Amino acid sequence: QQNVQQSPESLIVPEGARTSLNCTFSDSASQYFWWYRQHSGKAPKALMSIFSNGEKEEGRFTIHLNKASLHFSLHIRDSQPSDSALYLCAVSGGSALGRLHFGAGTQLIVIP
Amino acid sequence: EAAVTQSPRSKVAVTGGKVTLSCHQTNNHDYMYWYRQDTGHGLRLIHYSYVADSTEKGDIPDGYKASRPSQENFSLILELASLSQTAVYFCASSDYYAEQFFGPGTRLTVL
Numbered sequence: 001q002q003n004v005q006q007s008p009e010s011l012i013v014p015e016g017a018r019t020s021l022n023c024t025f026s027d028s029a030s031q032y033f034w035w036y037r038q039h040s041g042k043a044p045k046a047l048m049s050i051f052s053n054g055e056k057e058e059g060r061f062t063i064h065l066n067k068a069s070l071h072f073s074l075h076i077r078d079s080q081p082s083d084s085a086l087y088l089c090a091v092s093g094g095s096a097l098g099r100l101h102f103g104a105g106t107q108l109i110v111i112p
Numbered sequence: 113e114a115a116v117t118q119s120p121r122s123k124v125a126v127t128g129g130k131v132t133l134s135c136h137q138t139n140n141h142d143y144m145y146w147y148r149q150d151t152g153h154g155l156r157l158i159h160y161s162y163v164a165d166s167t168e169k170g171d172i173p174d175g176y177k178a179s180r181p182s183q184e185n186f187s188l189i190l191e192l193a194s195l196s197q198t199a200v201y202f203c204a205s206s207d208y209y210a211e212q213f214f215g216p217g218t219r220l221t222v223l
Contacts, residue, residue, distance in 0.1 A: 031209070034211075044202070044214050
Protein backbone atom coordinates (compact mmCIF):
# COMPACT_ATOMS: atom_id res chain seq x y z
CA GLN A 1 0.00 0.00 0.00
CA GLN A 2 1.40 3.36 -1.05
CA ASN A 3 2.28 5.77 1.76
CA VAL A 4 2.85 9.39 0.76
CA GLN A 5 4.20 11.84 3.34
CA GLN A 6 4.74 15.58 3.01
CA SER A 7 6.91 17.97 4.98
CA PRO A 8 6.68 20.45 6.44
CA GLU A 9 2.99 20.59 7.40
CA SER A 10 3.04 24.37 7.18
CA LEU A 11 5.46 27.06 6.13
CA ILE A 12 5.53 30.84 6.44
CA VAL A 13 8.05 32.67 4.25
CA PRO A 14 8.64 36.32 3.27
CA GLU A 15 7.95 37.52 -0.24
CA GLY A 16 10.93 36.87 -2.50
CA ALA A 17 12.17 33.82 -0.57
CA ARG A 18 13.03 30.44 -2.06
CA THR A 19 10.63 27.81 -0.77
CA SER A 20 11.14 24.04 -0.71
CA LEU A 21 8.41 21.47 -0.19
CA ASN A 22 9.11 17.77 0.25
CA CYS A 23 7.33 14.53 -0.53
CA THR A 24 8.30 10.93 0.16
CA PHE A 25 6.61 7.79 -1.12
CA SER A 26 6.92 4.11 -0.27
CA ASP A 27 6.24 2.16 -3.50
CA SER A 28 9.47 1.94 -5.50
CA ALA A 29 7.44 0.99 -8.60
CA SER A 30 5.74 4.41 -8.68
CA GLN A 31 5.96 6.06 -12.08
CA TYR A 32 4.21 9.45 -12.07
CA PHE A 33 4.74 12.30 -9.65
CA TRP A 34 2.56 15.37 -9.34
CA TRP A 35 2.22 18.60 -7.42
CA TYR A 36 -1.26 20.06 -7.08
CA ARG A 37 -2.05 23.49 -5.68
CA GLN A 38 -5.25 24.44 -3.90
CA HIS A 39 -6.07 28.04 -3.09
CA SER A 40 -8.40 28.61 -0.17
CA GLY A 41 -11.99 27.68 -1.00
CA LYS A 42 -11.06 26.42 -4.46
CA ALA A 43 -10.57 23.07 -6.16
CA PRO A 44 -7.11 21.49 -6.42
CA LYS A 45 -5.39 22.08 -9.74
CA ALA A 46 -2.33 20.36 -11.17
CA LEU A 47 0.76 22.53 -10.99
CA MET A 48 3.55 20.34 -12.35
CA SER A 49 4.45 16.73 -12.97
CA ILE A 50 7.57 14.68 -13.58
CA PHE A 51 7.94 11.14 -14.83
CA SER A 52 11.68 10.46 -14.82
CA ASN A 53 14.57 11.10 -12.47
CA GLY A 54 16.04 14.56 -12.51
CA GLU A 55 14.76 18.09 -12.58
CA LYS A 56 12.05 19.98 -14.45
CA GLU A 57 11.62 23.75 -14.40
CA GLU A 58 8.59 25.80 -15.35
CA GLY A 59 8.93 29.49 -14.62
CA ARG A 60 9.55 30.00 -10.90
CA PHE A 61 8.73 26.38 -10.09
CA THR A 62 11.10 23.39 -10.18
CA ILE A 63 10.41 19.74 -9.45
CA HIS A 64 13.25 17.45 -8.45
CA LEU A 65 12.75 13.66 -8.44
CA ASN A 66 15.04 11.01 -6.93
CA LYS A 67 13.35 7.62 -7.30
CA ALA A 68 16.15 5.76 -5.50
CA SER A 69 15.57 7.90 -2.42
CA LEU A 70 11.76 7.66 -2.82
CA HIS A 71 11.67 11.45 -2.70
CA PHE A 72 10.58 14.38 -4.82
CA SER A 73 10.35 18.05 -4.08
CA LEU A 74 8.93 21.34 -5.30
CA HIS A 75 11.02 24.50 -5.19
CA ILE A 76 9.53 27.95 -5.64
CA ARG A 77 11.88 30.75 -6.57
CA ASP A 78 10.97 34.37 -5.64
CA SER A 79 7.86 33.36 -3.68
CA GLN A 80 4.84 35.65 -4.13
CA PRO A 81 1.80 36.23 -1.90
CA SER A 82 -0.28 34.65 -4.66
CA ASP A 83 1.65 31.40 -4.08
CA SER A 84 -0.06 31.11 -0.68
CA ALA A 85 -2.03 27.87 -0.90
CA LEU A 86 -2.20 24.22 0.15
CA TYR A 87 0.33 22.20 -1.87
CA LEU A 88 -0.48 18.53 -2.37
CA CYS A 89 1.95 15.98 -3.73
CA ALA A 90 0.58 12.90 -5.45
CA VAL A 91 1.99 9.66 -6.79
CA SER A 92 0.63 7.08 -9.22
CA GLY A 93 1.80 3.96 -10.99
CA GLY A 94 3.18 0.81 -9.45
CA SER A 95 0.45 -1.25 -7.85
CA ALA A 96 -2.19 1.47 -8.32
CA LEU A 97 -4.74 1.21 -11.12
CA GLY A 98 -4.71 4.70 -12.60
CA ARG A 99 -5.39 6.34 -9.24
CA LEU A 100 -3.36 8.93 -7.37
CA HIS A 101 -2.16 8.69 -3.80
CA PHE A 102 -2.11 12.15 -2.22
CA GLY A 103 -0.07 13.45 0.67
CA ALA A 104 -1.72 15.42 3.49
CA GLY A 105 -0.45 18.71 2.11
CA THR A 106 1.81 21.61 3.03
CA GLN A 107 0.10 24.91 3.85
CA LEU A 108 2.27 27.71 2.45
CA ILE A 109 1.82 31.34 3.50
CA VAL A 110 3.90 34.02 1.78
CA ILE A 111 4.06 37.26 3.76
CA PRO A 112 4.26 40.51 1.70
CA GLU B 113 -10.28 23.34 -20.57
CA ALA B 114 -11.68 20.22 -18.93
CA ALA B 115 -15.05 20.64 -17.27
CA VAL B 116 -16.28 18.85 -14.17
CA THR B 117 -19.43 20.03 -12.45
CA GLN B 118 -20.90 18.99 -9.12
CA SER B 119 -24.32 19.34 -7.56
CA PRO B 120 -25.36 20.48 -5.12
CA ARG B 121 -22.60 22.95 -4.21
CA SER B 122 -23.62 22.80 -0.58
CA LYS B 123 -25.94 20.59 1.40
CA VAL B 124 -27.21 20.37 4.96
CA ALA B 125 -28.40 16.90 5.89
CA VAL B 126 -29.79 15.32 9.03
CA THR B 127 -28.15 12.41 10.76
CA GLY B 128 -29.50 9.14 9.40
CA GLY B 129 -30.79 10.71 6.20
CA LYS B 130 -29.84 9.78 2.66
CA VAL B 131 -27.59 12.09 0.65
CA THR B 132 -26.71 11.88 -3.02
CA LEU B 133 -23.91 13.95 -4.53
CA SER B 134 -23.71 14.16 -8.30
CA CYS B 135 -20.82 14.74 -10.67
CA HIS B 136 -20.84 15.33 -14.42
CA GLN B 137 -17.86 15.62 -16.76
CA THR B 138 -17.65 16.68 -20.39
CA ASN B 139 -14.01 15.65 -20.89
CA ASN B 140 -14.63 12.20 -22.34
CA HIS B 141 -12.42 10.81 -19.57
CA ASP B 142 -12.65 7.17 -18.56
CA TYR B 143 -11.62 7.68 -14.94
CA MET B 144 -13.75 9.44 -12.32
CA TYR B 145 -13.05 9.83 -8.61
CA TRP B 146 -14.70 10.92 -5.38
CA TYR B 147 -12.54 12.46 -2.63
CA ARG B 148 -13.30 13.96 0.72
CA GLN B 149 -11.31 16.77 2.25
CA ASP B 150 -11.45 17.73 5.88
CA THR B 151 -10.55 21.27 6.85
CA GLY B 152 -6.95 22.09 6.01
CA HIS B 153 -6.09 18.54 5.06
CA GLY B 154 -5.31 16.51 1.98
CA LEU B 155 -7.58 14.47 -0.23
CA ARG B 156 -8.74 10.97 0.68
CA LEU B 157 -10.10 8.71 -2.03
CA ILE B 158 -13.55 7.24 -1.36
CA HIS B 159 -14.50 5.49 -4.62
CA TYR B 160 -13.37 5.63 -8.21
CA SER B 161 -14.39 4.19 -11.55
CA TYR B 162 -12.64 3.51 -14.84
CA VAL B 163 -15.63 2.36 -16.85
CA ALA B 164 -19.38 2.87 -16.79
CA ASP B 165 -21.40 0.48 -14.60
CA SER B 166 -18.34 -0.39 -12.50
CA THR B 167 -16.87 1.18 -9.37
CA GLU B 168 -13.84 0.51 -7.20
CA LYS B 169 -13.27 1.10 -3.50
CA GLY B 170 -10.75 3.71 -2.54
CA ASP B 171 -9.08 4.16 0.82
CA ILE B 172 -12.13 5.16 2.90
CA PRO B 173 -15.21 3.51 1.32
CA ASP B 174 -17.09 2.64 4.52
CA GLY B 175 -20.41 4.47 4.76
CA TYR B 176 -20.37 5.46 1.07
CA LYS B 177 -21.68 3.92 -2.14
CA ALA B 178 -20.91 5.01 -5.67
CA SER B 179 -22.71 4.69 -8.97
CA ARG B 180 -21.41 5.23 -12.52
CA PRO B 181 -24.40 4.94 -14.87
CA SER B 182 -22.59 6.49 -17.83
CA GLN B 183 -19.14 7.72 -18.77
CA GLU B 184 -20.17 11.30 -17.95
CA ASN B 185 -21.88 10.79 -14.59
CA PHE B 186 -20.65 9.56 -11.23
CA SER B 187 -22.66 9.75 -8.00
CA LEU B 188 -21.73 9.36 -4.36
CA ILE B 189 -24.43 8.07 -2.02
CA LEU B 190 -24.53 8.31 1.74
CA GLU B 191 -27.33 5.93 2.76
CA LEU B 192 -27.25 6.89 6.45
CA ALA B 193 -25.46 10.20 6.87
CA SER B 194 -23.44 10.64 10.05
CA LEU B 195 -21.82 13.62 11.77
CA SER B 196 -18.36 12.29 10.83
CA GLN B 197 -19.21 12.66 7.14
CA THR B 198 -19.27 16.44 7.38
CA ALA B 199 -16.59 17.50 4.89
CA VAL B 200 -15.98 18.96 1.45
CA TYR B 201 -16.37 16.41 -1.34
CA PHE B 202 -14.54 16.72 -4.63
CA CYS B 203 -15.17 14.85 -7.84
CA ALA B 204 -12.45 14.53 -10.47
CA SER B 205 -11.93 13.01 -13.88
CA SER B 206 -8.87 11.98 -15.84
CA ASP B 207 -7.45 9.86 -18.57
CA TYR B 208 -5.36 6.86 -17.54
CA TYR B 209 -2.43 8.10 -15.39
CA ALA B 210 -2.99 11.66 -16.56
CA GLU B 211 -3.78 14.95 -14.82
CA GLN B 212 -6.92 14.88 -12.73
CA PHE B 213 -9.40 17.72 -13.25
CA PHE B 214 -11.45 18.58 -10.21
CA GLY B 215 -14.95 19.90 -9.81
CA PRO B 216 -15.67 22.90 -7.57
CA GLY B 217 -16.57 20.75 -4.57
CA THR B 218 -19.67 20.16 -2.45
CA ARG B 219 -19.69 21.33 1.14
CA LEU B 220 -21.72 18.80 3.16
CA THR B 221 -22.81 19.51 6.70
CA VAL B 222 -24.51 16.74 8.65
CA LEU B 223 -26.44 17.87 11.72
